[in-house]
Amino acid sequence: MRVFVTGASGHVGSALVPELLSAGHEVVGLARSDASAAKLTAAGARVRRGDLRDTDGLREAAAEADGVIHLAFDHEAMVAGDFAAAGDADLAAVRAFGDALAGTGKPLVVTSGTGMLAGLGLDRTATEDDVLPGGYRIDSENEVVAYADRGIRTSVVRLPPSVHSSLDKHGFVPVLIAAARKAGRSGYLGDGANRWPAGHTLDAARLYRLALEKAPAGSRLHAVGDEGVPMREIAEAIGRHLGVPTERIPDAQAEAHFGFLARFAAMDNPSSSERTQRLLDWKPEHPGLLADLDEGHYFQA
Numbered sequence: 001m002r003v004f005v006t007g008a009s010g011h012v013g014s015a016l017v018p019e020l021l022s023a024g025h026e027v028v029g030l031a032r033s034d035a036s037a038a039k040l041t042a043a044g045a046r047v048r049r050g051d052l053r054d055t056d057g058l059r060e061a062a063a064e065a066d067g068v069i070h071l072a073f074d075h076e077a078m079v080a081g082d083f084a085a086a087g088d089a090d091l092a093a094v095r096a097f098g099d100a101l102a103g104t105g106k107p108l109v110v111t112s113g114t115g116m117l118a119g120l121g122l123d124r125t126a127t128e129d130d131v132l133p134g135g136y137r138i139d140s141e142n143e144v145v146a147y148a149d150r151g152i153r154t155s156v157v158r159l160p161p162s163v164h165s166s167l168d169k170h171g172f173v174p175v176l177i178a179a180a181r182k183a184g185r186s187g188y189l190g191d192g193a194n195r196w197p198a199g200h201t202l203d204a205a206r207l208y209r210l211a212l213e214k215a216p217a218g219s220r221l222h223a224v225g226d227e228g229v230p231m232r233e234i235a236e237a238i239g240r241h242l243g244v245p246t247e248r249i250p251d252a253q254a255e256a257h258f259g260f261l262a263r264f265a266a267m268d269n270p271s272s273s274e275r276t277q278r279l280l281d282w283k284p285e286h287p288g289l290l291a292d293l294d295e296g297h298y299f300q301a
Contacts (some may be wrong), residue, residue, distance in 0.1 A: 002026045003212065004061045006052065006093070007071030007111075008045060009036040012159070014167050015205035016069065017043045023209055028065065030058075030072065052089050055096040062100035067107040067212050070097060075170070081260055087136045094140045103151040109211045112141040114158045114197055114222060114271040115264060125227060126271040128158075128220045141220075148217035155215035157208055158222050160271060161264060162229075164289050165201035166297040173289075175261050177238055177298055186239030187249035187257050187265075192232025194268035199223045200286035210280040221276045225284035228270030237293040 003020055007013045008029025017040065020027050027045040031037040037047045050057040052072055062068050070093060077086040097108055116138050117126040132138045147154045161172050168174060180186035204223040211221055232246070239246035254262040277283055287295070 001066040001212070002028065002064075003067050003069060004028045004030070004048070004065035005045075005069045005071065006030045006058075007073070009039045010071060011168055011171060012163060012201055012204055012208070013071050014039075014043075015165070015201045016071070016208050017045050019205040019209050020212075021045070023213075025212075028061065030061070052093050055092055058093055058096040059100045062097045065106075068097050068101065068109070069208055069212060070094065070108070070110040071208075073111070083136050087139065090137065091140045091143065094144055098143070098147045098150065098152065101152045102147070105151055105153060107153045107155070107212050107215070108144065108147065109155050109157060109208055109215070110140065110144045112137055112156050112158045114160050114224065115267055115269050116141075116158075117271065118267045118269040126269065128222050128273075128275045131220075145218045145220065153215070153217045155211045155217075155219040155221060157204070157211055158220065158271075159204060160197035160199050160222075160224050160226075161267065161269065162196055162198040162234075162289055163201055163204055163223070164198060164292045165286070167201050168298075172261060172264065173234075173293075173298060175259070176234065177242070179258055179261070180235075180238050180242055180244055183257055185244050186235045186242065186246045188231045188235040188246070189249055189251065189254055189266040192230060192235060192248065194231050194266055195228030195270045196231060196234065196267070196289075197222075197224045197228055197269055197271040198226040198289035200225055200284065200288075200292065202286050203284045207276070207280070207282050210282055215280060219279065221280070222271055222273040223276075224271050224273035225286070226288045227272055229289050231265065233290060234293075237290055241293065241296065241299045
């Protein structure tokens with residue numbers, strides 16, 4: 001299968017490209033820089049230059065492919081706090097793919113997050129069946145699921161807040177570590193009992209491949225290994241490896257300590273992947289978040 005992948009040179013993409021190639025697929029990766037293009041070429045993928053703002057180019061690339069996996073997101077806008085702009089760009093890209101693939105029966109796999117489900121205020125573990133009516137990133141997810149009625153075999157992979165591995169250089173865990181280094185203390189909010197689900201990068205990459213190959217149209221999938229790791233335990237692991245104290249951060253200091261991540265630091269988002277595991281015969285095989293932190297690679301200079 002000839003697969004067009006956005007975000008192919010990024011964190012999850014750097015695991016997904018070899019996963020697809022080893023399964024016999026051809027990969028065309030979107031690259032907006034020379035460095036990204038060189039990385040994709042070295043990995044054995046073909047390169048298409050462009051970015052998420054070039055919706056005409058996205059539409060053309062999708063039309064030429066046998067399937068699309070959409071990993072890219074405007075993280076620069078998100079880190080700057082412009083969540084609306086990041087969400088709008090994602091939705092425009094999704095619509096370009098929908099236009100190109102309508103009526104073809106080809107697979108379209110896009111990315112969302114389990115963190116969105118924290119807005120439901122559930123008193124239980126979230127599942128793949130939980131859905132929000134709309135909002136940041138949710139609009140893209142819901143629109144893609146609805147594309148099943150347009151003759152596209154769509155699926156949405158919800159990534160947990162922490163997708164971790166030695167490939168993770170700019171995700172939420174590195175941000176927490178950088179904040180602890182800067183402040184000289186590893187922090188959490190409240191009593192730190194709020195839970196983050198987590199998943200290993202290599203397990204996530206395999207799930208994307210399985211979604212491309214066989215997910216039923218309209219599927220929502222969870223790339224979750226750890227259903228919920230208490231935030232205080234994450235902070236304690238970081239503090240232990242950095243040799244700094246672990247402390248509660250007062251709410252008034254949350255933004256100063258965590259930066260843009262303050263919006264997520266108190267999130268309670270336990271999430272299950274039981275349905276995903278049954279549906280696609282997928283099972284997380286790699287270390288959980290705390291074990292991965294204890295491997296030490298996150299703390300190497």
